[in-house]
Amino acid sequence: MNISIAKWGIFLVIPLIVACSSRDQQVLLAEKSICAETLAEHVKVLASDEFQGRKPFTEGERKAIEYLAKEFEKIGLKAPYNGSYLQEVPMVGMTYYPSPTITLDLPKGALTLYNGKDYLAKTPHITDRVEIHEAEVVFAGFGIVAPEYGWDDFADIDVRDKVVLVLVNDPGFATQDPSLFNGKAMTYYGRWPYKYEEAARHGAKGVLVIHDTAAAGYPWESLSNTSGTNLYLLTENNNMDQCALTGWITEEACQKMFEYNGLDFAQAKKKALDPSFKAFSLNTHMSLTIRNDLKQDITHNVVGIIEGKSRKDECIVYSAHWDHFGIGVPENGDSIYNGAADNALAVACMLETAKAFAKAPQPERTVVFLAPTAEETGMQGSLYYALNPLFPPNKTVANLNYELPLPMGRMRDVTITGFGQSQLDAYAERFAKEQDRYIAPEPFPENGMYYRSDHFSFAKVGIPSLFIKGWQDSREHGKEWAKAKVALYWETAYHKPADEFDEQTADLSGNVEDAQLFFRIGWQLANESSFPSWNNQSEFKHIREASLQGKASQD
Incomplete structure (x- = not known):
């Protein structure tokens, strides 16, 4: 009798092991689908002169949001606004x-x-x-x-x-x-x-x-x-x-x-x-x-979702702003502010992350992919989304923000801007180790970068937000080389027409690893039941606690 039960137990466990193994394999294959060639194709389009610097209210906006909507559709993301990927953002220029x-x-x-x-x-x-x-x-x-x-x-x-x-x-x-x-x-x-x-x-x-x-x-x-x-x-x-x-x-x-x-x-x-x-x-x-x-007009956030299975009323949000400065003050005869690193490459990384989620099994929680408008003029698009979200703050687990990656190859470090703010640091550290990488605080916290990109709009309403990238320690060339590359970008290209994409010199291998890291962190968050919290010293902790107390009373 006991032998028979044991045999039946084995027969029941084996399919579960196979199912788990198959699911893990699907996730791994999804992660590996993120590739440099596709990243380059996206950046070449978004940072081209044809897109005129992607300034809101211009022809550059129309081209950018149409491109992103088509890519979201190709990936298979759900359009959440009555069949549209566009969230209208009423603004005044x-x-x-x-x-x-x-x-x-x-x-x-x-x-x-x-x-x-x-x-x-x-x-x-x-x-x-x-x-x-x-x-x-x-x-x-x-x-x-x-x-x-x-x-x-x-x-x-x-x-x-x-x-x-x-x-x-x-x-x-x-x-x-x-x-x-x-x-x-x-x-x-x-x-x-x-x-x-x-x-x-x-x-x-x-x-x-x-x-x-x-x-x-x-x-x-x-x-x-x-x-x-x-x-x-x-x-x-x-x-x-x-x-x-x-x-x-x-x-x-x-x-x-x-x-x-x-x-x-x-x-x-x-x-x-x-x-x-x-x-x-x-x-x-x-x-x-x-x-x-x-000029009163409508600009647009571009938003797509992958619906969750068992907890679809909870979500994580990936973000990467699509906008830049358009056509402005000429430098060396060039007046188009292409914004290749800031932020076309980041958008490309988010698109690849979305593609990986689409190839993976259905997550338990909903995953939102948000390309906000008007980041360069005070994070206005992400602020509008945070105030008019698809999911309320107490149902939004975390925000993972892509911002200003540089195409300088594989990095040993994972730099956390705003290091020490939340428990999301531990998620980054866990999956960085799987890539044989280490966590590093941002080198210039005095610049206040944690308050200068779209993750801050989420932080202000209490949602833990993570901003990471390889930035300080090149696997091939070391720390001093990486420091010099970053300094050169700040000096010659940041918010200037020189922020262009050079396919001959760009090394996107590190950006692939960063996107894969973001995918792994998001996959973990999308398939667990807990909510990461702010650390005690964070100025956003009390906002989150009040928000989640509201959630508990509703439940």
């Missing part, structure tokens, strides 16, 4: 025409500042004209209010209807003190969007961020070459709750402003590093006009 000069009357004489050279002015107000008339100018240190650090740069001063000058980044970077804010790594307090938001909360008429290349993470040219236009999501109040003037001013212009006022700019910056710092007036008033050409 604004072209700015600010005053060409600003003249300031200071105690030691008149100082004239020049648009483009000394300052960059824009407005989020959706209106055809904004006027700043005789607004008092105030220096407010870093423009930060952070109660957890005992920090308030707006204490004891009323900045209503004034123009506030604030330093870029945060005191942790400026001091390199690991106990202050997050030390060398930039926090959200250091990002310019936060500074705009905080100044608006205090009623400021305008806010100009003082540019410094090291603290900002990019040179003045990266701002001035792509200035003059911006996109904003349509809002009921036309953004009238924001500052009328937003923008940047050079350190050199600020130094002159302080000198003409009998003040020492370097000393003021030093004082701003202390939480006891007090904001002060610069004894001058600023006037300027910004005329706007408005």
